[in-house]
Amino acid sequence: MAMSSRWIERGSLRLRLSVAAAGLISLALLLGGAGLVLIVDRVMEQRAVEDLDRTAKFLAAQIEPLPDGSILLQQEPADPRLTVAYGGLYWQIGGAPGVVLRSRSLWDSTLAVPQIAGEARHVIKLEGPGQSRLLGVARTVELGRRDTERRFDIVVAIDRRDMQASRVSFLSFLVPSLAALGLLLILAMAAFVHRAMLPFRALxxxxxxxxxxxxxTLSGEVPREVRPVVDALNRLVTQQEAAMERARMQAGDMAHGLKTPLAVLGTLARRLRxxxxxxAADGIEEQVLAMTRQVDRALARARASATGGLRRRGTRVRPVAEKLCGVLRRxxxxxxxxxxxxxxEGFTFAADEGDLTEMLGNVLDNARKWAAAHVRLGAEGDALVVEDDGPGMSAAQAEHIARGRRWDESRPGTGFGLAITRDLAEAGGGAMRLERSAFGGLKVVLVPPG
Structure with a gap:
């Protein structure tokens, strides 16, 4: 099913190449079939002319002029069509006083032969019995002594309907043969396109x-035409890895640079108290707490942006979850x-272990604060799901989370960890959804990058 969906996917290069190949093959077979029909028509007509000419020569050899002005045909052609009325094959011999002899197949009809000159073979078209269309060969011979030579016009003709029947018989064989050949060629071309696209599939x-x-990095074992793309992508991966490492180091430096002054302010607040x-101590501690939250969120965003590159490491979820649940239980x-x-057991989530630990820790801690009796961590497809049986969250509260605010000031830190988790998920190319749990409380869905 997946293979067929790739073939019919809109904008697919494989589909476009296959359709173009099928169209060109069909056009080539159509033109080739038309050419074959023309060739066969020409060959059939030429062969018919040769047969008619041989019959005309045979008739000329059998003519014997008699003293009374008539002629004697020593032997008639043996074709049975010449003995059947309107049998489709006809001959006629004309002389000076008019028609002298004709085949039985003409019955009571006479062929209207155009005027011809010379003893060479003439291919003519004429009308036959019953307004049939005939293809004929005409020859002129002179027989007798030099002073009493007589001229005879010999015409042998065949009904074109007989030739048409042969043409129809040929077409009845040609059309299915070309259709089968076309199908075979299209399948072969489809296999060829599939084979040609394999390097891109491997890429x-x-x-x-x-x-x-x-x-x-990508493997270099690719066709020569694809190797420049692979080399460029490998350079991009290497450069991005270096840039991400620099970003991680800068985020760590910023954490040390900001948390030290905050620790000093916290110490000052305790002295004042x-x-x-x-x-004064309460005011300072409140501002230190707000600054700490903002620093934590900014660092989470910076770290997530640094890890959201081409290379994304998967982390096994169960060991991380067991460790977090063990801490939260205590x-x-x-x-x-x-x-x-x-x-x-083998389920993995497309995130670094540190990011996954922070996201799951925030979500599980939020569920611990609000759950009445039950917290569940499960998987739906490739997404992680944390559910509780607490009071849940309204749409307005979820909107506050989306804006990075706490949705309840009555409990410390409530909702801010979810905002950081959303930042981490979205910066990595994934998402976090807030829904209603089957237990009646909040359901947090962590969707990995697509």
Whole structure:
């Protein structure tokens, strides 16, 4: 089914080449068939003329003039059509006083022969019995002594309907033969196009392997015509890897450069609180917390942008999920939660382990804060799904998450981790969807890059 969908996919080069090849093959066979019909018509007519001329020569050899002015035909041609009335083959011998002899097939008809000159063979068209169209050969012979020579006009003709019947018989064989040949050629051309497109299929698979992290560069074992494309893509992959590494280092430098001043401000707030200035300490701590959240989100965006290149490494989800769930189970809570881990053992998610850990950690921590009794992590297709049985989230609250805001100030950090997770998912080419869970609470769907 996948193979057939690739053949009919709109804009497919394979489809365009196959259709063009089928059209050209059909046109070539059509023109070739028309040419064959013309050739066969010409050959059939030439052969008929040769047969008629041989009969005319035979008749000329059998004529014996008699003293009374009549002639004697010593032997008639043996073709049975000449003995049947309107049998399709006719001969006629004309002399000075008029028609002298004619074949039985003419019955009571006479052929109207145009005036001819010379003893050479003349190919003529004339009308036969029943307004039939005839193809004829006419010859003139002179027989007798020199002083009593007599001229005789010999005409042998055949009904064109007999030739047409042979033509129809030939076409009844030619058309199916050309159709079968055309089908065979189209299938052969389709196989040829499929074979010619294999290097591009291999290139596609190689790019997918590079993107999923199974290999560092594309294989160079390709046809010479495709090798420049492979070399250019390998250079692009290498350059992008270097650029991403620089971006990771810059993000780490920025983290160290920003978190140190924030730590100093936090220390200053604690000193102020210790000296009795609680109001100033609260103001500083509130601003430090807001700045920390913004720094964390900016760093997450920078890191996600740096890893969203051609090469994307897949991470096994179950080990990461088990580690996170183990940590979250040990956190203090006022209720007992049931953690359900329904991810297959070999399931992988197209993200770096660090990004996957942060995204899953944020989503699972949010579910822990709001779940009444149950949190579930599962897989739907190639997407990860986290569900809880909490109060859920309205459309307006989801819109706040999309804008990077917290949707509830009553609990610390509520919703901000989801905003960071959305940034990480979208920067990597994936997505995060917020839906209603089957348990009645929130359902977070992490969609990997396509």
């Amino acid at each position: 596609h698979d190689g790019l997918r392997d590079v993107r999923e992290g199974h290999r560092a 210790g000296s009795g200035d609680a109001a 956190l203090p809570a006022d209720r007992t939660l049931h953690w359900s881990l329904a991810v297959p």
